[in-house]
Amino acid sequence: MSLRYLDRLLVQPKSKDIDLARKEFILNILLLGCIFLAGIASVDVIINYFKLGSNFGGASPYAVVGFFLIFSSLLFASRLGYFQITAYVFITLLLIPNLVLSLKWGFMLPQALLMYSLIIVIAGILISSRAAFLSTFLIAVYLMVLSYLQSNDIILYDSSWLQGPFDFSDTIPAIVTLLVIATASWLFSREIEKALKRAWRSEAALKRQRDKLEITVERRTKQLKQAQVEKIEQLYRFAQFGRLASGLFHDLATPLTVVSLNLKRLNKNRDIGTQELSEAKVALERAVSGTRKLEEFIVAARKQIQKQEELKMFNLSYEINQAIQILEHRAKVSHVSIIFNYPSIPKVFGNPLKFNQLMTNLISNSIDSYDKMRKKSRPVEIKLQKLNNHLKLAVQDWGSGISKENLPKVFNPLFTTKNLERGTGIGLSICKDIVEKDLKGNINAESKIGLGTTFTIEFPIRKSEHER
Numbered sequence: 001m002s003l004r005y006l007d008r009l010l011v012q013p014k015s016k017d018i019d020l021a022r023k024e025f026i027l028n029i030l031l032l033g034c035i036f037l038a039g040i041a042s043v044d045v046i047i048n049y050f051k052l053g054s055n056f057g058g059a060s061p062y063a064v065v066g067f068f069l070i071f072s073s074l075l076f077a078s079r080l081g082y083f084q085i086t087a088y089v090f091i092t093l094l095l096i097p098n099l100v101l102s103l104k105w106g107f108m109l110p111q112a113l114l115m116y117s118l119i120i121v122i123a124g125i126l127i128s129s130r131a132a133f134l135s136t137f138l139i140a141v142y143l144m145v146l147s148y149l150q151s152n153d154i155i156l157y158d159s160s161w162l163q164g165p166f167d168f169s170d171t172i173p174a175i176v177t178l179l180v181i182a183t184a185s186w187l188f189s190r191e192i193e194k195a196l197k198r199a200w201r202s203e204a205a206l207k208r209q210r211d212k213l214e215i216t217v218e219r220r221t222k223q224l225k226q227a228q229v230e231k232i233e234q235l236y237r238f239a240q241f242g243r244l245a246s247g248l249f250h251d252l253a254t255p256l257t258v259v260s261l262n263l264k265r266l267n268k269n270r271d272i273g274t275q276e277l278s279e280a281k282v283a284l285e286r287a288v289s290g291t292r293k294l295e296e297f298i299v300a301a302r303k304q305i306q307k308q309e310e311l312k313m314f315n316l317s318y319e320i321n322q323a324i325q326i327l328e329h330r331a332k333v334s335h336v337s338i339i340f341n342y343p344s345i346p347k348v349f350g351n352p353l354k355f356n357q358l359m360t361n362l363i364s365n366s367i368d369s370y371d372k373m374r375k376k377s378r379p380v381e382i383k384l385q386k387l388n389n390h391l392k393l394a395v396q397d398w399g400s401g402i403s404k405e406n407l408p409k410v411f412n413p414l415f416t417t418k419n420l421e422r423g424t425g426i427g428l429s430i431c432k433d434i435v436e437k438d439l440k441g442n443i444n445a446e447s448k449i450g451l452g453t454t455f456t457i458e459f460p461i462r463k464s465e466h467e468r
Helices: 003-011 018-055 061-079 083-105 110-126 129-151 168-268 274-305 316-326 328-333 352-368 427-438
Strands: 312-314 337-340 348-350 379-387 390-397 442-448 452-460
Touching: 003 018, 003 061, 018 061, 018 083, 018 110, 018 168, 061 083, 083 110, 083 129, 110 129, 110 168, 312 316, 312 352, 316 328, 316 337, 316 352, 316 379, 328 337, 328 352, 348 352, 352 379, 352 390, 352 427, 352 452, 427 442, 427 452
Parallel strands: 337 379
Antiparallel strands: 312 348, 379 390, 390 452, 442 452
16 A cells, blocks of 8 residues: 555545645644554553553543544544534544643643644634634633632642652653644645645736737737728728719710710721821721720729739839829819829839829828819829939828818828718828838828818838838
């Protein structure tokens, strides 16, 4: 039979509650100690009883063996799961003999006082701190009443132990009691330290779990936010296309009319001479030009609703011109003139579709700035210039302007000073997102009420995806 098996059989707690398991473990250790001491005492008393016979003056063998059996029964009850009842019985079993000792040998008996201390400590460990205070109060009351009665000779006690002489053997019970107190305190502290270490480990594990959860939640939130942004951008592109649709259809109708009229003219003049041939050639050229213009409008219109992540080298001036072209009819209706000179700017690496949408949003915003104004001159000027390895792009209008209070908010999502028919509060937010994420640059706005607004963008000239 191994020690591990005995430990599991006699000592290790069965309670699932951590606090009760700690108390059960200490009780089992104390009961085993009492069984061990009672067993030694029983053997010693029985040997001396038979050895000395009628001259034996020690404790009754029946009482000592009785204590051995009682402690063994308490351990058995504890192992069956009756830990709390066993704890109360164990403390009571320690208390009653001491009450009798104090009554017989006097309230100042040192061994009895030490045992009272042990009982108070064990009550605090096995039951609760409230039980320790309650037992202290009851023992104190008992000793005060007993001291009064014994001091006034109302209850007589045996004081022969005070007469001496004393020898070393008289200290053994006191030493054993002190060792038991120290052992109980050590066991309690040891179990508390174990509980604290478990708590620290649990806290550390919870912290790690919390950190992992925070990272997961943050990553998921970013994914959801990105998905929402993409959906909003898509809806905004459709809304913007809806606003541009009437102008697009008007501009598409013109080249279609040119193609149709010139094809009809060619159809009527099948048998033609030199003069008619020359006129037919001109008509054909107009038809071809009209189809090209039609193709350009279709490409420009497609960019307003298309979602494309292709990165490549593209011409900034060409994309700006396409954005102007798509807004040409709207500008005419608003009596706005869009001014853009085509500077010699090298091609850059990036997403041409995103840049086209950026320019469409900024120019559209500048056109809207004249809605509430009666100015005859309504220019929107676009400037693009190269500064070392950077490009500077400015879109300027002389419209209604933005107040100081609203200027810091213009790039916030869903912020707008326009009515619902004219603005959604998403356009400039998308512009900022495109500039920072796709162009790796920055955008800022300068404005004064009644004097107009300038949006300035600065971004590096990139030749490949890895350049920043």
